[in-house]
Amino acid sequence: MGLQYDTTAFDVSSSTEPSSVLVTGGAGYIGSHAVLALLEAGHRVTVVDTLVRGHRRAIDVLAAHGDVHFVEADCGDRGVVLPLLRERAIDTVLHFAAYCYVGESVQEPLKYYANNTGSSLRLLMAVADSDVSRFIFSSTCSTYGEPGEDRLPIGEDCPQRPINPYGRSKLLVEQALSGFAARRRAEGRRFACARLRYFNVAGSDPHCRVGEVHDPETHLVPICLQAAAGLRDSVTVFGTDYGTPDGTCIRDYVHVTDLVDAHLAAMAAIEPGGDHAWNVGTGRGTSVREILDSVRRVTGVDVPVEQGARRPGDPPSLYCDPSRIRDDLGWTARHQELDDIVRTAWDWMQSHPNGYD
Numbered sequence: 001m002g003l004q005y006d007t008t009a010f011d012v013s014s015s016t017e018p019s020s021v022l023v024t025g026g027a028g029y030i031g032s033h034a035v036l037a038l039l040e041a042g043h044r045v046t047v048v049d050t051l052v053r054g055h056r057r058a059i060d061v062l063a064a065h066g067d068v069h070f071v072e073a074d075c076g077d078r079g080v081v082l083p084l085l086r087e088r089a090i091d092t093v094l095h096f097a098a099y100c101y102v103g104e105s106v107q108e109p110l111k112y113y114a115n116n117t118g119s120s121l122r123l124l125m126a127v128a129d130s131d132v133s134r135f136i137f138s139s140t141c142s143t144y145g146e147p148g149e150d151r152l153p154i155g156e157d158c159p160q161r162p163i164n165p166y167g168r169s170k171l172l173v174e175q176a177l178s179g180f181a182a183r184r185r186a187e188g189r190r191f192a193c194a195r196l197r198y199f200n201v202a203g204s205d206p207h208c209r210v211g212e213v214h215d216p217e218t219h220l221v222p223i224c225l226q227a228a229a230g231l232r233d234s235v236t237v238f239g240t241d242y243g244t245p246d247g248t249c250i251r252d253y254v255h256v257t258d259l260v261d262a263h264l265a266a267m268a269a270i271e272p273g274g275d276h277a278w279n280v281g282t283g284r285g286t287s288v289r290e291i292l293d294s295v296r297r298v299t300g301v302d303v304p305v306e307q308g309a310r311r312p313g314d315p316p317s318l319y320c321d322p323s324r325i326r327d328d329l330g331w332t333a334r335h336q337e338l339d340d341i342v343r344t345a346w347d348w349m350q351s352h353p354n355g356y357d
């Protein structure tokens with residue numbers, strides 16, 4: 001792949017020259033952790049976020065840690081974004097901005113195609129008229145749909161057959177980005193991109209400066225922790241009769257700071273002409289019951305559980321083969337222990353019982 005990355009000295013904080021980086025969705029969960037890491041690595045950061053699902057207070061916290069220029073706008077607003085790309089001499093885009101609820105995407109598909117696909121395409125058209133040379137896109141394991149058991153662990157060459165509008169809205173952007181990168185290559189223009197397919201992201205900044213705040217919360221770890229904190233009565237386990245060892249669904253939980261490290265590693269490694277797809281996960285499958293056990297160990301609370309029916313479109317097992325990103329970038333998840341992931345999320349929730357409010 002022509003990548004040069006020193007795996008013996010994997011230290012993302014010093015692995016790349018200072019850049020001017022546009023972070024779309026930087027007021028959200030993963031984006032805010034990325035901004036923090038970029039600032040700590042000495043980069044100049046511009047955030048564009050509608051704040052529709054993000055938090056202004058997160059921006060205030062981030063601004064205390066370095067040079068962040070915040071603009072409240074849609075990342076697809078060319079009139080805002082193109083001048084920013086030029087005036088702030090942006091060379092790298094980390095594109096996190098999106099709506100991310102699978103269920104909502106089924107209820108309101110056009111909202112997802114318009115925002116996740118439409119705004120991304122307009123962002124790419126602004127990038128096409130700028131000097132941006134690196135583009136890192138937040139894709140998702142949802143683009144794989146329901147791979148059969150014979151496809152586990154999921155490699156990047158697993159067919160992408162998403163089964164909901166959320167996954168489809170993201171796959172379309174992957175395809176558009178690859179097409180754009182190929183065109184740049186043909187024209188001899190400096191450009192490289194990475195499509196990072198995240199598995200289930202969890203945990204928070206270990207110093208509790210930023211954390212996960214979604215409304216409504218749909219992710220299992222914070223839902224279990226909300227129950228442990230008495231903020232909800234119980235946790236519903238959707239399906240206990242799957243053909244998995246304990247009958248519940250299995251997913252691949254990656255710590256948010258490890259995920260962010262993967263972005264910085266990709267930034268440092270991709271070279272002009274490159275177009276890469278990398279799975280970002282631990283490679284380890286964890287069942288819903290194992291999450292509940294971990295929550296009990298970390299919080300000391302045995303969360304009340306209700307058994308629910310299987311949800312349509314919930315595959316029994318989704319976990320990745322992370323060997324490509326390990327081989328190419330030297331990246332592996334540092335947080336391998338589930339309790340370590342859950343503990344940072346719990347610390348955040350205890351220190352911020354009302355989120356950023």
Ligand SMILES: NC(=O)c1ccc[n+]([C@@H]2O[C@H](COP(=O)([O-])OP(=O)(O)OC[C@H]3O[C@@H](n4cnc5c(N)ncnc54)[C@H](O)[C@@H]3O)[C@@H](O)[C@H]2O)c1
Pocket residue numbers: 024025026027028029030031048049050051052053054055073074075076095096097098099100115119138139140141198199200201202213214
């Ligand atoms: N959280 C996960 O487990 C997970 C898993 C796979 C992929 N992802 C992807 O990671 C990215 C970030 O997810 P998150 O959990 O941080 O979500 P989030 O909702 O916390 O953050 C998304 C941010 O984007 C902003 N936003 C949305 N549309 C926008 C637009 N058109 N222009 C500007 N800002 C906009 C929102 O206001 C919010 O601040 C998303 O692209 C998501 O699809 C997340």
